[in-house]
Amino acid sequence: MPPLRRAAVARAYELVVFEDENTEYQTLGPVSKMMNLVCRAHAEGPESEAYKQHEIKRHDFMWIGKDGMMMCGTNGSQLWDVGFITQALVETGLAGERDNRESLLKALEWLEQSQILDNPKHYETSYRHTTKGAWGFSTKEQGYTVSDCTGEGLKAVMYLQKYLE
Numbered sequence: 001m002p003p004l005r006r007a008a009v010a011r012a013y014e015l016v017v018f019e020d021e022n023t024e025y026q027t028l029g030p031v032s033k034m035m036n037l038v039c040r041a042h043a044e045g046p047e048s049e050a051y052k053q054h055e056i057k058r059h060d061f062m063w064i065g066k067d068g069m070m071m072c073g074t075n076g077s078q079l080w081d082v083g084f085i086t087q088a089l090v091e092t093g094l095a096g097e098r099d100n101r102e103s104l105l106k107a108l109e110w111l112e113q114s115q116i117l118d119n120p121k122h123y124e125t126s127y128r129h130t131t132k133g134a135w136g137f138s139t140k141e142q143g144y145t146v147s148d149c150t151g152e153g154l155k156a157v158m159y160l161q162k163y164l165e
Contacts, residue, residue, distance in 0.1 A: 013043060017050075018126035025053040026142040029073050030061040076138040079114060082107050083135075083152040090159040101164070108160040111153060114140045 016039045019027055027033040037054040044050055060075035086107045089095045095104055115135055120128040120143060134145040135153030 013039060015126055016040065018122040020050060020053070022120040022122060022126065022128060023143045024141045025050075025057045026060065026075055026139075028142075028144055030071055033058065033061055074138050075142055078138050079135050079149055079153055080137070082110055083156040086111075086156045086160055087152070090163050095159075095163045104160055104164055108157065108164065111135070111157050111160070115153065116140055116143060116145065 016036050019032070020036055020040070025036075027036055033054070037051065037058065040048065040050040040054060057075075062069060062071045064070070086095075086104060089100060089104065094100055115133070116131045117133070119130045119132045120126070122128070123130060131143060131145050134150040136142050136145045137149050
């Protein structure tokens with residue numbers, strides 16, 4: 001069954017490449033990140049541009065801290081942080097204070113810049129859902145979203161637009 005195996009391996013590698021392109025080499029999380037790094041290094045070599053991009057983005061997930069190697073599950077939680085902080089400021093009335101206006105305008109600007117405006121490049125052939133108009137869990141670059149991320153991003157934008165008129 002070598003022809004079938006070759007076709008399956010080629011398709012699996014194609015999906016790895018699509019994932020890298022769709023997420024600017026962030027991937028979904030640290031497990032797939034390391035797997036994609038290994039696959040790209042094996043197929044293209046450690047001197048390839050793909051491997052170099054993975055090496056750069058790896059630092060978002062893994063680093064050496066005072067207690068040794070550290071790892072986190074995503075490249076951050078920026079959307080959650082900004083979304084919930086701004087909602088809290090609005091709901092407590094603190095958004096109305098002049099001292100907070102500049103920070104809230106910057107939060108609104110960040111929320112606008114972090115909204116995903118396009119679908120993933122290969123979403124129709126790489127088992128990805130549409131993301132146009134959504135917000136990602138962490139960053140626009142990572143590109144994965146779930147409904148509550150989009151809901152909280154949208155709620156924060158609506159709150160800020162209303163209170164910063």
